[in-house]
Amino acid sequence: MTAKDYQAAAQKAIPPSKSYKNIPMAFLVGGLLCVLGQAVINLALSFGLEKDMASACGSISLILLSAVLTGLNVYDNIAKHAGAGTLVPITGFANSMVSPAMEFKSEGYILGLGAKMFSIAGPVLVYGISASVIYGLILVIMG
Amino acid sequence: MLTDYLWAFLVGGGICAVGQLFIDYTKLTPARILVSYVVVGVILGGLGLYQPLLDFAGAGASIPLTGFGALLAKGVREAVAEQGLFGAFSGGLTASAAGIAMAIFAALVVALLAKSKDKS
Numbered sequence: 712m713t714a715k716d717y718q719a720a721a722q723k724a725i726p727p728s729k730s731y732k733n734i735p736m737a738f739l740v741g742g743l744l745c746v747l748g749q750a751v752i753n754l755a756l757s758f759g760l761e762k763d764m765a766s767a768c769g770s771i772s773l774i775l776l777s778a779v780l781t782g783l784n785v786y787d788n789i790a791k792h793a794g795a796g797t798l799v800p801i802t803g804f805a806n807s808m809v810s811p812a813m814e815f816k817s818e819g820y821i822l823g824l825g826a827k828m829f830s831i832a833g834p835v836l837v838y839g840i841s842a843s844v845i846y847g848l849i850l851v852i853m854g
Numbered sequence: 855m856l857t858d859y860l861w862a863f864l865v866g867g868g869i870c871a872v873g874q875l876f877i878d879y880t881k882l883t884p885a886r887i888l889v890s891y892v893v894v895g896v897i898l899g900g901l902g903l904y905q906p907l908l909d910f911a912g913a914g915a916s917i918p919l920t921g922f923g924a925l926l927a928k929g930v931r932e933a934v935a936e937q938g939l940f941g942a943f944s945g946g947l948t949a950s951a952a953g954i955a956m957a958i959f960a961a962l963v964v965a966l967l968a969k970s971k972d973k974s
Contacts (some may be wrong), residue, residue, distance in 0.1 A: 730878045734871050741870025741918070742863035748913030749862040753855070766908075766916050771956045773917060778960035782968035795873030798884050799891060800866070800917045805957045807888065812965035824965050831885045832957070835919070839892035840946050843926035846900040847942025850934045 740796030895923020
């Protein structure tokens, strides 16, 4: 078997990318989570909350829902099929905190649960907040 | 009212589908994708490009993590306008405090109550 043959054979053995399935699933699940958020926002608006607070209510409700579903081991089962559809929404951020917090509880409440909660959320906050501080400094300088 | 939901679905779903493209066709890990989405949200928010999407798609733009980044940028912009330099440091967390506190507290309570699934 020449190197070329081998490469052709190896190429065939690689399982085909499941993008044709992954991408519609991510779209569907991510879109539905946003629809759920919109329902909460519209409900909050109908109670007379102002726009910013209604938007925050939508996010907070989804965070709470995600935390509970993660605790029941439901969220991770959905995530297996939905990929980025459950990762990119704010529910994925909450899941990334709850999941390691549960898993590492056995290593203690401080350095297990408390520290591992931020293994993914930590970097998100570090770079997100730092980017916003840089933006603020640019605004002050240009002010 | 119904169009609210339609645009939230299409825009939110679209942002998630882009994330799936990164997972399928690049070597970006989920953690890197989350970090990138937040930073991109801060940049788009800072350039004033994200607010039109928020006005148009509502939760479709605020629920994806880019919305979290845009919220940080918006908080900083408003705080700098009111408080100057101090606002550059206080604005981001002030605007996003409710979401962050809810995520931390919910994670703690759920982790205390829940049993982790068997890893065996």
